[in-house]
Each structure stands twice: as C-alpha cells, then as structure tokens.
Amino acid sequence: GLTFDGTAGISGTPTKSGVFKVLVSITDHDGLATSINVTVNVVAKLTLTTRKLDSATVGASYAETLTHRGGARPFHYDLTGKAPKWLHVGARTGKLSGTPKSAGTFRFRIEIRDALGAVSTRSVKLTVNA
Structure with a gap:
C-alpha cells in the first residue's frame, strides 16, 4: 500500500486500482489546523x-x-x-x-x-x- 511520511511525502506501491478519497489534515506549531479532501486516482499498470x-x-x-x-x-x-x-x-x-x-x-x-x-x-x- 501507500504510506504518508508526515512531511507531505507519499510513497509505496499501490495494491489496488480505483478512485480513493482521502482526508488530509495539517496542524502547525501554534495549533492552527486545516483539512482538505483529496481524491487519489490509482490506475492499473498499462x-x-x-x-x-x-x-x-x-x-x-x-x-x-x-x-x-x-x-x-x-x-x-x-x-x-x-x-x-x-x-x-x-x-x-x-x-x-x-x-x-x-x-x-x-x-x-x-x-x-x-x-x-x-x-x-x-x-x-x-x-x-x-
């Protein structure tokens, strides 16, 4: 699968194709937070x-x-x-x-x-x- 390294990096090898919705949240040093919905489209190997x-x-x-x-x-x-x-x-x-x-x-x-x-x-x- 894919992993998030905590510094805005995503790595790994997808194990399944499809469209996936991911909620990404971030909090700064002052405690201010925001979130965004991200759609990830994983296609099967051509x-x-x-x-x-x-x-x-x-x-x-x-x-x-x-x-x-x-x-x-x-x-x-x-x-x-x-x-x-x-x-x-x-x-x-x-x-x-x-x-x-x-x-x-x-x-x-x-x-x-x-x-x-x-x-x-x-x-x-x-x-x-x-």
Whole structure:
C-alpha cells in the first residue's frame, strides 16, 4: 500500500486500482489546523494484451482490433519496426486495417501509450497467405 511520511511525502506501491478519497489534515506549531479532501486516482499498470494477430490473405481487406488493460485515457497506438506499409493502426482506436498486396511473414512491434506516459509494447508476427 501507500504510506504518508508526515512531511507531505507519499510513497509505496499501490495494491489496488480505483478512485480513493482521502482526508488530509495539517496542524502547525501554534495549533492552527486545516483539512482538505483529496481524491487519489490509482490506475492499473498499462499492459498490451494482444498476443497474436490473425493471419491475412493477399487482396482481402484485413481488420483486427488491438486490446489492452489498465492505463489512463486517452490511449495512443503505434506500429514500430518493419510493419508492412499497407498496414495502418487507428492511433486512438487500436484498429489494424489494410489490404495486403503480397504474401509473407512480417515481424514488428505494436505499442500503446497512455495519458500518463506509460508505454507497453509487444513483438508480433503477421502472416499473409496467398
């Protein structure tokens, strides 16, 4: 869990995601006190969950949607490495689409980035059949 060190520092590793309301109170040396309600939003670790891509066929429209869990919206998807030129990814939707022009096996990486800057990547293989 998280701990408060008494000097305005919070440290630790969250054990649960969710929105938590915390009452923070402070008292100075003269006994004057104040309190404030603080909302802490803990998001689960961003993880790209797509492990395998469906195969494609030359000349046929290809579509597949990448999946993930955790992270904070909005998300941004990208293809890195040697992805085929005909293959496109919707940056916000994670939808792969395109029409393959030749058969082959393509190995590349898919990446997702969230609003907090967290990144998850995975190496994938796409087989295009004749």
